[in-house]
Amino acid sequence: MSEVYDVVIIGGGPGGYNCAIRAGQLGLKTACIESRKTLGGTCLNVGCIPSKALLHTSELYEAAAKDFEGMGIKVDGLSYDLPKMMEGKAEAVKGLTEGVAFLLKKNKVDHIRGKGRIAGKGKVEVDGPDGKQTLETKNIVIATGSEVTPLPGVEIDEERIVSSTGALELSAVPKKLVLIGAGVIGLELGSVWRRLGAEVTVVEYLDRILPGIDGEIAKQSQRIFKKQGFSFELARKVTGIDKTDSGLTIATEAADGGKEKSFEADVAIVCIGRRPYTDGLGLETVGIEPDKRGFIANDHFQTSAEGVWVVGDCTHGPMLAHKAEDEGTACAERIAGKAGHVNYDAIPGVVYTHPEIASVGATEEQLKEQGRKYKTGKFSFMANSRARANHETDGMVKLLADAETDELLGAHMIGKGVGEMIAELCLALEFRAASEDIARTSHPHPTMTEAIRQAAMGVEGWTMQA
Known part of the structure; x- marks a missing residue:
């Protein structure tokens, strides 16, 4: 020393x-x-x-x-x-x-x-x-x-039963892939292998995907992912995985201890958290x-x-x-x-699926639990000129503001490139901006960011784009 x-x-x-x-x-x-x-x-x-x-x-x-x-x-x-x-x-x-x-x-x-x-x-x-x-x-x-949080009773071998680490090193695209966990990591990794040809089934213990994300955004995300080819088995608990010569058999039961159901797979990704x-x-x-x-x-x-x-x-x-x-x-x-x-109230979260999901601040569920009165402004990318021109119309912007002071409380988005767009809302939260501040800030046209401004206008009901 x-x-x-x-x-x-x-x-x-x-x-x-x-x-x-x-x-x-x-x-x-x-x-x-x-x-x-x-x-x-x-x-x-x-x-x-x-x-x-x-x-x-x-x-x-x-x-x-x-x-x-x-x-x-x-x-x-x-x-x-x-x-x-x-x-x-x-x-x-x-x-x-x-x-x-x-x-x-x-x-x-x-x-x-x-x-x-x-x-x-x-x-x-x-x-x-x-x-x-x-x-x-x-x-x-x-x-x-x-x-990685282990799954009780399941041994990760990083070959057929893999963690997020092993899922980044697969030597071939599996025909059938089961994701255990419908959080950020699982949906991102599942997106990679689904795009390359895997049939992906997501098994989640909760009755929803993306816990912690605003509920409305999570529901819209699930609808989009279903259209892309994901299959979801919600409120279902994995009880064990058997290895066979031909692959894996994943045993599950309803989260309330009810009906059992099994799934066949070539690879299972365990992504229940960290x-x-x-x-x-x-x-x-x-x-x-x-x-x-x-x-x-x-x-x-x-x-x-x-x-x-x-x-x-x-x-x-x-x-x-x-x-x-x-x-x-x-x-x-x-x-x-x-x-x-x-400032922990201004730390964003992004899910890098397609389309991306991004959020910062309080969710609608959290505000209701707090008993806080709030206003909501929403704008769909279907009505955004750049999104229409780019054939990227899936998703929306949702802003939450205090009912009395108009201070921005939360922002939640799903759409192409929203992981980059969320920084504007982080800055707004950091400086305690009102939704009107955003609504009166000029945004370039045509851009996807105009949806943020239009959602802010919608808080007071003066959205100007169809």
Whole structure:
């Protein structure tokens, strides 16, 4: 222990590496510990980035196969090259992970390979390729992220029964695919393989898809996904999976314990959620006790132990890379004595299906539960000029505003490219804009973003497009 760090961060994912970069920028002597060979965590290596690469290529393929002819574009002999798609995915991951390593080096952050464990106040033990070492530090940041939640009684082999990680590495398109879980991860991964020819059945324990998303948007999403070829088995519990020579038999029963039903598949993707990765971190050495689900509590990123901080998926809040990034940056600023802050009411969520789904702020169900009086403005992309010209008319924009003050409370959208459009509504929430502020802001014509303005106009009933 020849030197003392100002900050040692356990975990090199979005929360960890952003915390490390910001700490380095602020002049703090910083080390970032990562057990993987590459930085970037789940998001860059086996999550957000590789899945979006496959979503993009598979969407282009399906558009060429199904939509081009109707627009006057003829494509003969269309086919796909799965190994080439996987190669493109790998190239995107490689470039970005190398970029993170460069940024750490640029900001004088020590990147230490190995598994980090707290070994008492101000001490972090690292077990890496070069053996064990102990780092001494004034501050420890836990940024270990999350891992796949297992399904009781089902063993994931990453070949036929796969997690989200294995679903990104399939060597062939399955004829029949069963998704266990109708959340964001399942629907995105299911979209990739459905577009390439798989017959996809989604089994979900709840009586709806996309829990947490505004109910009206979720229902419209399900109708669109059904048209695309998804089959949904809702309110159904998976009780076991049997492997046979010909494939898999997935046994289920009604969520209330009723009628049993089985499904045949070549591949099953288990995507019932994620859980914080907090086991084996030595939390007991500094008196930290996670809750029953494994989450570490925090007060502005400070844990119950002095000098120990936490950000990202291993603490409470949405398990989103950008939430972790914001927390990592703010945490570094607080360690440096600055006023780091995250507005959790303005953190967006996006589902990268086709069409995309995006939301920020309160849902209609949440406002009803709070007893808050609100107004609603809606606008369908069917009436949007750019959407009509582009043959992308599925979906809508829905805005929720306070009934008295007109302050924007929530925004929920489904449509082509809404994952990019949602940032406007995040900014509106951040500055506590009224729906009228949005309605009186000029939007370029013709664009999909005009639907946001028209929905804002609709809050007071003065929508101007048919």
